[in-house]
Amino acid sequence: SEDDNKSEDYLFKIVLIGDSAVGKSNLLARFARDEFYPNSKSTIGVEFQTQKMDINGKEIKAQIWDTAGQERFRAVTSAYYRGAVGALLVYDISRRQTFHSIGRWLNELHTHSDMNVVTILVGNKSDLKDIREVSTAEGKALAEAQGLFFMETSALDSSNVAAAFETVVKEIYNILS
Ligand code: GDP
Numbered sequence: 001s002e003d004d005n006k007s008e009d010y011l012f013k014i015v016l017i018g019d020s021a022v023g024k025s026n027l028l029a030r031f032a033r034d035e036f037y038p039n040s041k042s043t044i045g046v047e048f049q050t051q052k053m054d055i056n057g058k059e060i061k062a063q064i065w066d067t068a069g070q071e072r073f074r075a076v077t078s079a080y081y082r083g084a085v086g087a088l089l090v091y092d093i094s095r096r097q098t099f100h101s102i103g104r105w106l107n108e109l110h111t112h113s114d115m116n117v118v119t120i121l122v123g124n125k126s127d128l129k130d131i132r133e134v135s136t137a138e139g140k141a142l143a144e145a146q147g148l149f150f151m152e153t154s155a156l157d158s159s160n161v162a163a164a165f166e167t168v169v170k171e172i173y174n175i176l177s
């Protein structure tokens with residue numbers, strides 16, 4: 001019955017990780033509020049944002065955690081990762097250094113959370129074609145080698161932003177149902 005459906009409540013904790021300024025906060029702002037901040041140093045101090053999503057007719061709440069900039073000091077705490085069932089591992093396609101950092105972030109994720117955390121590698125700022133430093137093929141290859149989903153996104157022009165979050169949430173739902 002309809003009541004049975006409503007009584008089922010899914011809440012998935014998903015964490016955003018990756019180097020400073022790759023666009024984590026803007027991916028969340030775009031996904032949850034359809035907003036973008038061109039100069040986002042002082043943005044959004046939220047710890048997490050809860051977004052309702054419809055997956056196969058089920059209402060799912062994605063509780064998406066964003067850092068408050070502590071990744072600059074490599075000081076993301078274990079509390080941030082605790083209980084996470086999904087992760088977006090973000091780099092900036094226009095800064096190779098942020099792609100080099102992915103291995104370190106993956107280690108950190110696996111140190112602090114379950115090995116089975118559903119993870120997507122996200123190459124953000126796909127709109128910056130003219131100054132791209134990491135090819136799509138490189139991103140794909142790393143994702144395949146590490147067993148991660150992969151997508152290139154742009155928080156600026158919105159491309160693939162919802163798709164990246166939905167990929168993670170759908171996979172978590174599939175595993176649990
Ligand atoms: P965070 O430190 O990872 O949370 O990164 P922010 O979300 O604060 O973004 C850092 C900077 O990159 C800001 O100036 C954003 O406006 C910019 N930015 C974020 N996403 C994109 C994007 O998809 N394309 C472009 N061109 N700039 C972006």
Ligand code: MG
Binds near residue numbers: 025026
């Ligand atoms: Mg941020």
